[in-house]
Amino acid sequence: GESVGLHLPTLSVQEGDNSIINCAYSNSASDYFIWYKQESGKGPQFIIDIRSNMDKRQGQRVTVLLNKTVKHLSLQIAATQPGDSAVYFCAESKTSYDKVIFGPGTSLSVIP
């Protein structure tokens, strides 16, 4: 059914600190996970992805951790910068399934 209006979870961090954004996914059969960053008034941008045969994957300043036992995904951003302020979405998908399911998002605010 239709969702009611929600307040996004918000994370505030000091510039230069590390950020950790968490996500609980819904389907234990999901085997592909993606993190997106969405700035105000724009479409989501791909940050990093991970497949279920991995526990950890690193990119430039970002690391994604996958814990399949508890269906948990996290995004770590090192040395957070003001330009990292945005809403971050996790998404899950299954190889045999065409749809991608998005989480509700977390708003990251970087304090200069």
Added chain:
Amino acid sequence: DGGITQSPKYLFRKEGQNVTLSCEQNLNHDAMYWYRQDPGQGLRLIYYSQIVNDFQKGDIAEGYSVSREKKESFPLTVTSAQKNPTAFYLCASRIRKDRGGNQPQHFGDGTRLSIL
């Protein structure tokens, strides 16, 4: 540069009117998607298409219609049957899974639809 172009950026709808949102991609992607985003919420799937001349309903298809006559284009019509159309509409595309495995979606910059 390859990418996805959505137009218009802002759109206003009168009562009883149908409006069409444009989505064009030059990424040579087979699969295209339409999502609706309400303030402070995640993305909800309206329709998706894996191949030309074929499309499937997503989770909130009522009041919407699509067509896929060309690989590059996937327009979304918001019909008068959609009683609460005010939202941010996002179009996405990606390589079809059977051609490249699971790959991330690429998104356009959205169309913001409001009621007059």
